[in-house]
Amino acid sequence: MKHNEFTSRYKEEKLLGEGGFSQVYAGECRSTSTPVAIKHISKKDVQLVKVNCQGNVYDEILEVFLMEQAAGRLCDGSFENPAVIGLMDVFHLETEVIIIMERPPDTVDGFDYLFEIKHIPEDQVKVIFKQIINAALLMHKNGVFHRDWKLKNILVNRNNGTPEIRVIDFGCGDFVENEPFSRFYGTPAYAPPEFFRGETYKAEATTVWQIGVMLYITCTWTAFYTSVYMKKDKEVLENVSMECNDFLSQCLALDPNQRPTLEDLLLHPCVFHILKHMNPVLYDISCRTS
Template sequence: MNSEQRRKLSNISTASLPPVSVQKKKLRSIGSLVCCEEYHTCHNIIKKRKKEFKAKYCEFKKIGKGGFGSVMSGIRRSDSKPVAIKHIPKGLVRYMLVKRQGYEYKAVTEVALMAQAAGLLYDGSVANQGVIGLLDLYQLRTEILIVMELPLKSMDMHNFNILREGRIPEHEVKSIFKQLVDAAVLMHENGIFHRDIKAENVLVYLDQGNLSVKIIDFGCGDIIKNEPYTRFSGTFDFAPPEKLLQRQYYAEPTTVWQIGALLRDLYAEEAFETRKYMEGPNPPFDCLSHECNDFMNQCLTISPKQRPQLVELQRHPWLV
């Protein structure tokens, strides 16, 4: 399964930035984050020249591509630290307002969501080590560059699965998913909905001999709200059944569904598709323990009201 077919932070400091004058319309606000996809008339707050970027970083090769841009590997020239640089064409950039200290600031949506998912934007948020870290942001004339950490010898779960020839030992999968669920719990506590949990958006790497996980790519993300979502932005094959059946869905049941879909996708012979899964049959995997199959099946419960909550997944016997 090609990743092309499947259809990212230090703190954002706004204390020294001037307030943004905008015409308010169609805002959806939860807490201090406001989605504003129609704010393209706002002036840019952060401006840096391309030569500043080239003086600080060196790019190498493309390591990823999605609907909102491409990702290059590189290093920071000062210390040769590996980095990932996401290039987003200006026309595809979404913006949101960040309300802080009585002011409203225009921010790149993906960056703001990433920061808050990591617990780095607002006081009272929960630190989340399972979210990729931001190093720099460059707003250029034709594109936005998001510079992120890139753990040594890291790869996404899709490539990790290929490396293991589709036979990742269950104890390693258990370690990965325990961290993934923990990161998802904190992400939701911080009010952020990733909406595109899949193999290509989960980095796996060795940290002191142990597998560690980082969630990447918040380009399809949103703030969590109490009312249902109707438009789906993400990998449609991983969309929850309720989106297909009722044309609306909620954040947490969707995240739970996608965690289960990712797990099943690792072991199934064919790429996971929600429609096909709904048609069944979906027999358990003989190569996996009863607890693992049960975890997967609970995540993939068709009715969203009967799916476990993320905190309940943390307590599932497979992960305990």
């Protein structure tokens, strides 16, 4: 596929962000003026996975496969997960791969949302995290381990009313396995304590830890480093409810065996009693997962 095929279909605009292996630009589809996000990955950094489709085995980009499977779009019996950002197009060029994704209007990443709103009421925080837990649970049910849950990888709709989230960036992801993982891919500051102790780590316990990290940052407005948190005495945050403090202490348990499951988190009083605040679409998602 040639580069001019990409440029004839999409117009590339400002840089939205970049990581160790990719750059993401704003853009739009030329034929429809639909906003898109355009991700460039060097060919040498692209991971492939063998896919068996009706007896035909072919190579697929791991990130693309994980994104589609996390959304429930590939395998029969998968759970539909509308919180996952949508894939629109993929270009295999000579030196790079370009992935085209949805760019929902009026959204910012969770980090920018936190600083724009300044003070997010606890009820609204709970609504956002209810959706995050739902999205994570459905991903795990679909066999996908995101591994890099952080506020920068959550898009929040800024429209008035109930904020709605979308999950992005599956570049550090993997499949949920019964066997634990030893190497960590993701944001090192948010890796679980068991990794820093030189132990293996499991998918669900890591996801629960990172949900706790995101909530801690949202509640405290401070940076988080697992290696620092491991040395601190247990703290009670004075600006949030005891329910929220209990939720945090469970997610951020240093022993992974003491952390709740994602399904347990949905039943925690911190999020369980907010269903009445959620719009019908989000409520329906909750019903399918609890």
